[in-house]
Amino acid sequence: MDTFFEEGYRFAVVTGGGRTARQYAEAVRVLGGSKTLQDEAGILATKMNAWIMISALKHAYREPLNDIWKAASLMRTHIPVLYGSVPGVTSDYGGALLAEATGSVFLNITNVEGIYTADPSVNPNARLIERMDHASLVSLISTIDTREPGAHTPIDLAAAKILARSKVPTIVVGPDIENIRRVLEGKRFRGTRIVSQ
Numbered sequence: 654m655d656t657f658f659e660e661g662y663r664f665a666v667v668t669g670g671g672r673t674a675r676q677y678a679e680a681v682r683v684l685g686g687s688k689t690l691q692d693e694a695g696i697l698a699t700k701m702n703a704w705i706m707i708s709a710l711k712h713a714y715r716e717p718l719n720d721i722w723k724a725a726s727l728m729r730t731h732i733p734v735l736y737g738s739v740p741g742v743t744s745d746y747g748g749a750l751l752a753e754a755t756g757s758v759f760l761n762i763t764n765v766e767g768i769y770t771a772d773p774s775v776n777p778n779a780r781l782i783e784r785m786d787h788a789s790l791v792s793l794i795s796t797i798d799t800r801e802p803g804a805h806t807p808i809d810l811a812a813a814k815i816l817a818r819s820k821v822p823t824i825v826v827g828p829d830i831e832n833i834r835r836v837l838e839g840k841r842f843r844g845t846r847i848v849s850q
Contacts, residue, residue: 657837658712658732664757665724665733666713667748668706670698671764675803682802691802692740699737699744706734721751728755741800745812752821759816759823760836761808766827767845768793768807781843786850787817807845816847823847 658664670677674695681691703717714731718724719738727733735751737744745761752759768790771779785793791813798810807825808816816823826832826844835842 655711655732662837663728665728665735665748665751666703666706666710667735667744667751668699668702668717668737669744670695670702670737673701674698675805678803688802689740695802696737696740703734703736710734719747721747721754724751725755742811743809745809746815749809749812749815749821752823753815753819757821759812759821760833761823761825762828762833763807763825764828765807766829766832766843767825768847772797782845784846784848786848787813787820787823788850790823790847791817820849 677694677698678691681694682688686694700717707713707715707717710732712732714727714733718727718733718735721735724733724735735744735747737747739746748761749759751757765773766781768782768785769779770782773779790808791810794806794808794810794813798804798806800810808823815821824836824842824844824846826836826842829843832842832844836844
């Protein structure tokens, strides 16, 4: 990512909490904590991951952020790294707001190759959807997004609705670095492209 920054690309990174967030949320649940408290534990995991990302990027701004306007203003000179900050939604939500505010592409790097017709870890017949519109994304996510702390969907429902309302160009891909490079270079990639109707 630093190489792309040096070549003139401008972007921000928004970290998720991943497995760590889910484990902490579950520990809080088992101990009797509220769902909001479970979410707050998950949010702290996203902040820990932000510190790791800052350490890995030489052009990163020096501290994790949860202010999209500050992040937007820093994108010319740094790579701002944001973390989750709102209970009840994932860090996708902040990323969607930032993309909307700056007129940017929303690139979601997740643990599957894109958006599927069903959960590919459960259904071997699940098919990768290479192209869909925002309304279809919102409709699909609405059927699986439970709002439960630690729940995981390719894109958070709140984020999907933000992306849809401003028709933000959206791409969902897996963690393969070469595939991500192809996305950034405008080449053919494996994943899902979400477009306006």
